[in-house]
Amino acid sequence: MSETSFQVSVGEAFTAEDVAEAAEKPTEQVARYALRLGDDALILAQQLGWWVARAPELEEDVALTNIALDQLGHARAFLSYAGLAWGKTEDDLAYFRGESEFVNAQLFEQPNGDFAQTIARQFVASHFQFELYRQLQGSANATLAAIAAKALKEVDYHRDHADQWMLRLSLGTDESRRRMLRGLEVIWPFVEELFRDDELTDSLKGVAAAPSSLLEGFEKSTAAVFARCEIEIPAGFVARGGGRLGQHTEFLGHLLAEMQVLAREHPGATW
Amino acid sequence: MSAVAKSQLSREHSLAERVWKIAATVCDPEVPVLTIEDLGVLREADFADGTAKVTLTPTYSGCPAMDTMKADVESALKAEGFDKVEVKMALAPAWTTDWMSEEGKQKLSEFGIAPPTGRAALGRTAQGKVSLSLQVKCPHCGSLNTKELTRFGSTSCKALYSCNACQEPFDYFKVH
Numbered sequence: 001m002s003e004t005s006f007q008v009s010v011g012e013a014f015t016a017e018d019v020a021e022a023a024e025k026p027t028e029q030v031a032r033y034a035l036r037l038g039d040d041a042l043i044l045a046q047q048l049g050w051w052v053a054r055a056p057e058l059e060e061d062v063a064l065t066n067i068a069l070d071q072l073g074h075a076r077a078f079l080s081y082a083g084l085a086w087g088k089t090e091d092d093l094a095y096f097r098g099e100s101e102f103v104n105a106q107l108f109e110q111p112n113g114d115f116a117q118t119i120a121r122q123f124v125a126s127h128f129q130f131e132l133y134r135q136l137q138g139s140a141n142a143t144l145a146a147i148a149a150k151a152l153k154e155v156d157y158h159r160d161h162a163d164q165w166m167l168r169l170s171l172g173t174d175e176s177r178r179r180m181l182r183g184l185e186v187i188w189p190f191v192e193e194l195f196r197d198d199e200l201t202d203s204l205k206g207v208a209a210a211p212s213s214l215l216e217g218f219e220k221s222t223a224a225v226f227a228r229c230e231i232e233i234p235a236g237f238v239a240r241g242g243g244r245l246g247q248h249t250e251f252l253g254h255l256l257a258e259m260q261v262l263a264r265e266h267p268g269a270t271w
Numbered sequence: 272m273s274a275v276a277k278s279q280l281s282r283e284h285s286l287a288e289r290v291w292k293i294a295a296t297v298c299d300p301e302v303p304v305l306t307i308e309d310l311g312v313l314r315e316a317d318f319a320d321g322t323a324k325v326t327l328t329p330t331y332s333g334c335p336a337m338d339t340m341k342a343d344v345e346s347a348l349k350a351e352g353f354d355k356v357e358v359k360m361a362l363a364p365a366w367t368t369d370w371m372s373e374e375g376k377q378k379l380s381e382f383g384i385a386p387p388t389g390r391a392a393l394g395r396t397a398q399g400k401v402s403l404s405l406q407v408k409c410p411h412c413g414s415l416n417t418k419e420l421t422r423f424g425s426t427s428c429k430a431l432y433s434c435n436a437c438q439e440p441f442d443y444f445k446v447h
Contacts, residue, residue: 059420059421059423059431062421062423062424062425062431063421063422063423066423066424066427067423069331069333069334069335069427070331070332070333070427071333072333073329073331073332073333073334074332074333076332076333077332077362142363145363146362146363146365147362149362149363149364149365150329150332150362150363150365150366151332153365153367153447154331154332157422157423160422161422161423
């Protein structure tokens, strides 16, 4: 054993089992915050998984599902950690909560639509998560910081993937541009909710990444892509939001029904 | 320190080395020419309180091979007579291809997978504005005239490339 090797501290464990073994439980507030980030990632992973074998080309089947897999990895880490506060596993949280108990932002549950709409959602999601994890890697909470530092490197690829498609679709044919603009029109109303501070994030100064503080970086990096795409930054209608409080659009219920049916029909099933 | 305590300490020290050596024989289930040591996934090995303790770090958050590697380390140590085995996953510091050994890179190339070129700090993730990517060498013919087909490949850690010289497609282990 060399002296320079790093030490594993409690709370830096990674898999669900490791997190469950860790002694350090998050406070109720931290757990509620981790649940939000975990739900964002979980719902996005579930949406993206639909594309396997349905994307416009094989490379995209692979790309979108790779991104889904990364998101699922982030979700597992956040949910396992959150669950420690309540004696629940990642599976308990993913499969046995009802719609109003999910606290993802509404953006993530918006339907895939056509490929351009999925790219519009990816564009927003990846630029948001990039800013989020970049800040969260400096969190005073070691577990959140470790998950964020790991996730950041992966979300960087997701962001690049979305940017490339934004460019290709918006500068491609008239039809691809029309669809890209339409996708952005559907998705953009759900941007504002991502950057709302509330009581929970206010109570976690230095631990949570204050949503409002992420807006500047998000606006800057998305504006640069919009300029290259020759698209004006969308404006106008803003959705009511409320996902963080368990208020959701009509799409989440259907998504959960599909995601949870097996676990609920056959509790404890393994294969 | 008493002589007995000293000898106990040195025994545990050499056992820790043995734990490392055994764990280091485990291979990546997806890239069977690479050991987890080559990959930089094996971070720490120890022997304490009668237990062999190994720490791994995941490559990508969602990588399903991690569970297999963990189970393989456990069974390798059990087969060598360690009854109590503890395998932990540590997230921090985050894994990077910079930890891949030179030998590992060589083995990858021989296996037909282009090894990561350059260091992660030079990649896009760096906070600086410079985005530098080095040309990837075809593992079949050695040409540098290659192109990226898709950044996402058959596993999280790989991208799909094709060679303009020999026309063969190949996997590239991404700098991460």
